[in-house]
Amino acid sequence: MEQPNGLILEMQNGNERAFSKIYALYSEAIFGIINSIVLDESVAEEILQDVFVKVWNKSNSYDIKKGRFFTWLLNIARNAAIDSTRSKASKASKKNLSASNFVNILFDNDNLNQKTNAIGIKNFVNKLKPACIKIIDLLYFKGFTQTEASKSLKIPLGTLKTRNRNCIKDLRTIVLG
Amino acid sequence: MTVEEIIASGKLELYVCGSLPSEEISEIEEAISSYPEVRKEVEEIETALVHLAKIVAPPLPAMIWTSVLNSIRKVRNINEDSTATNWAAITGWAAAILCIGGIFWMLQQNNTLKDDIKITTTENNELKERINRTEGKLSQVNELLAILGSKDFDAILLPGNDAVAPEAFAKVHFNKRDHLAYVDATGLPKAPVGKVYQVWSLKLDPLTPTNVGLLGNVEENGTNIFKFENIPDPEAFGITLEPEGGSDTPTLSQLYTFGTIAP
Numbered sequence: 226m227e228q229p230n231g232l233i234l235e236m237q238n239g240n241e242r243a244f245s246k247i248y249a250l251y252s253e254a255i256f257g258i259i260n261s262i263v264l265d266e267s268v269a270e271e272i273l274q275d276v277f278v279k280v281w282n283k284s285n286s287y288d289i290k291k292g293r294f295f296t297w298l299l300n301i302a303r304n305a306a307i308d309s310t311r312s313k314a315s316k317a318s319k320k321n322l323s324a325s326n327f328v329n330i331l332f333d334n335d336n337l338n339q340k341t342n343a344i345g346i347k348n349f350v351n352k353l354k355p356a357c358i359k360i361i362d363l364l365y366f367k368g369f370t371q372t373e374a375s376k377s378l379k380i381p382l383g384t385l386k387t388r389n390r391n392c393i394k395d396l397r398t399i400v401l402g
Numbered sequence: 403m404t405v406e407e408i409i410a411s412g413k414l415e416l417y418v419c420g421s422l423p424s425e426e427i428s429e430i431e432e433a434i435s436s437y438p439e440v441r442k443e444v445e446e447i448e449t450a451l452v453h454l455a456k457i458v459a460p461p462l463p464a465m466i467w468t469s470v471l472n473s474i475r476k477v478r479n480i481n482e483d484s485t486a487t488n489w490a491a492i493t494g495w496a497a498a499i500l501c502i503g504g505i506f507w508m509l510q511q512n513n514t515l516k517d518d519i520k521i522t523t524t525e526n527n528e529l530k531e532r533i534n535r536t537e538g539k540l541s542q543v544n545e546l547l548a549i550l551g552s553k554d555f556d557a558i559l560l561p562g563n564d565a566v567a568p569e570a571f572a573k574v575h576f577n578k579r580d581h582l583a584y585v586d587a588t589g590l591p592k593a594p595v596g597k598v599y600q601v602w603s604l605k606l607d608p609l610t611p612t613n614v615g616l617l618g619n620v621e622e623n624g625t626n627i628f629k630f631e632n633i634p635d636p637e638a639f640g641i642t643l644e645p646e647g648g649s650d651t652p653t654l655s656q657l658y659t660f661g662t663i664a665p
Binding site for chain 2: 226227228241245248251252253254255256257258260261266269270273274277278281282290291292293295296299300303327328330331346349350361364365366368369370371372374385386387389390393396397399400401
């Protein structure tokens with residue numbers, strides 16, 4: 226998606242309306258990321274709130290010329306979520322995080338029943354290969370570096386990159402048709 | 403690297419995920435700003451990933467946005483407060499505290515004054531009562547003086563009995579016509595405990611004493627002058643010391659004063 230640079234600049238100048246539009250654009254996706262890490266909706270809600278307060282207060286630390294705004298947001302959210310699981314249970318680490326992925330929390334909890342298009346979501350996710358779910362979960366939802374992910378999945382770095390690219394290609398086909 | 407190589411490398415996907423090592427990022431950013439195809443590719447990757455995260459997200463409560471707004475506004479207000487001292491607020495609070503303190507002080511003063519008034523009223527009442535009593539006593543004494551001064555009364559001196567009480571004396575003011583007598587006991591010593599003075603009227607020939615009455619507690623009466631009525635025509639008066647309650651006949655050995663009436 227094209228980045229809303231105009232809104233980002235206005236938010237950086239202290240425009241609350243621009244900030245509210247940015248919240249509307251990204252909050253749901255960021256909430257999904259946080260929830261896949263903390264595995265607790267009420268904790269995820271608290272962290273989401275903290276993350277967007279942080280985004281507002283530190284909006285000037287993002288530079289439009291460098292990097293994607295979504296990636297900047299993603300890093301803040303994943304770090305806050307991982308910090309929260311570390312402070313809650315000291316044993317929690319990236320290894321422990323990999324025990325659950327964004328798909329099985331979706332089916333473990335009753336979340337799906339609350340969503341109106343539960344069947345649509347199921348169909349959507351079922352189109353992804355299990356290997357893709359694993360790799361997208363680590364690199365995107367859990368924020369593993371490429372080295373960490375290749376170690377965790379026991380595949381060479383080159384294979385990881387190619388597989389990840391192909392998985393996201395599949396995803397693009399599902400999303401964009 | 404050519405544009406095609408970059409797109410095929412899988413680095414763009416890692417870049418959007420934030421998983422690319424920092425030393426490889428600048429290369430990708432240069433390519434994004436140089437080649438619209440690369441930018442479009444990145445945008446499509448991002449769209450797909452944002453969509454995926456949205457789909458797996460639990461329902462998002464609307465109140466979170468409200469909380470975010472409240473938080474960022476609170477922070478701003480705290481900053482404003484800390485930068486400038488709010489003298490108006492401080493003055494206001496100080497005035498309010500002084501005012502409340504003043505009200506409490508005045509209430510206390512009021513209570514103290516009320517107490518003072520109560521005490522003064524009581525004192526006034528006591529003084530009034532005392533004046534009433536004194537006035538009453540004064541009028542009694544004046545009445546007595548008027549009675550004793552009138553020509554209807556004869557004054558009879560009862561000197562002390564040398565054998566018993568040579569220093570003692572008494573006076574009797576006697577009204578022959580109305581058979582009244584006022585006995586002035588000022589000259590008698592205080593009666594011992596368990597004893598009482600008894601006044602007698604006497605006929606001399608033969609010696610016949612008749613009881614007139616007892617001189618009650620001298621101190622209680624206040625005037626030391628005792629009134630007696632229905633006195634028969636006597637020739638003399640005598641006062642004896644008798645056991646409490648008086649006696650039927652005088653104990654002559656305890657005759658303190660005695661005086662005859664001039665014919």
